[in-house]
Amino acid sequence: MPPVRKFRKEDIIKVAYDIAKEEGFTGINARRIANILGCSVQPIFHNFTSMEELCRVVYDQIYNKYKEYMVNARNSNYKPYKEMGLAYIRFAADYPEFFKAIFMNNTKLSTENLILNDDLGNDVIKAGQELTNLSYEEQKKLHVKVWIFTHGIACLVATKTVEFKENEINKLLEDSIRQMIIGYKHEKGENK
Template sequence: MPPRFKFTKEEIVQAALDITRESGLSALTARALAARLGCSVKPVFGAFKNMEEVQQEVMAAANRMYEDYLKTDMAKGQYPPYKASGMAYIRFAKEEPHLFKLLFMRDRSGEKIEENREEIRPLIDLIKANLGISEDDAYMFHLEMWIYVHGIATMAATSYLDWGDEFVSSVLTDAYTGLKYRFSEPEEKSSATVAGPAEDLADGSAAAGDNI
């Protein structure tokens, strides 16, 4: 079959995404992309101005994949929604390490980074509603929990560890319970000390009134 000389942008981006998933962004060159498509570089640069444009499209496609992981895991009901978001983040790191590194481990020293709470608004609202804490406390709760989750995900993406879901779920419960205690009101801390540590996430299900 003779080589095709016309490809849609979607076909080119999909080929570029496949290369990145397999070997990382550094492997995504014009020649590698042309070889994957079975053509010269001409169709690539007919659809895109340069490889930077292709890379931006790959990042957008990778982010859509990550969002699908979140939506899928949060809708399953295996874990409370907030915990499911962390489990999905770690699962994405394990199953798509090159895309995880592209989205969450790349050098961003040349990028302008701004705080945008609206991007995580659903998670902040979950924390506020279920723990009864302020907007700022809910944001800090999530930030500290995310640092913990990101550490596990980073080690998974770099093959530093290979923990199973049951163990990951257990350590996330420990981190969540500790943060919940620290952000709770004094009278709630006193009650928790008498009753023992909360186990609302220990078995993957939430206690009454704490369904996050």
């Protein structure tokens, strides 16, 4: 009798992650993972109580990949606010299925809660404050507008609806942020 091959939890997660990377979460199912691993579904359910649990673990890894992009941009010495917007769009371009899983599913969150659902949102707002000198609350309002614009570009990129060159995105983002800041300050009567 040949030895029974043990499948580590990490092996199962890696296969599910790779499927999500190519096809999104809809491609993840126990039978598919088992076929790729060359086993029955038993090792999957030995390591995870349900497919939902496995998908949560994969989602956490995907979100960590997104955070890696954003943290690297936040730590940039060159215009961190704009760099974080570019990183958001770059993530959508590099990992379209991951981007869709995080930001294009039916989250049922308000815009503010979606933006502020973790420390990254606060970091982006603080980076914006350094640029605008607005209060936290004012910057949060401005950031919602900037984020909606940036999210629109990222969605177009992730769905391959429009193909942008990096320099086009850079210019669009820089010009739009500048104009939104001017408009916001004009609205407040600052006219700077």
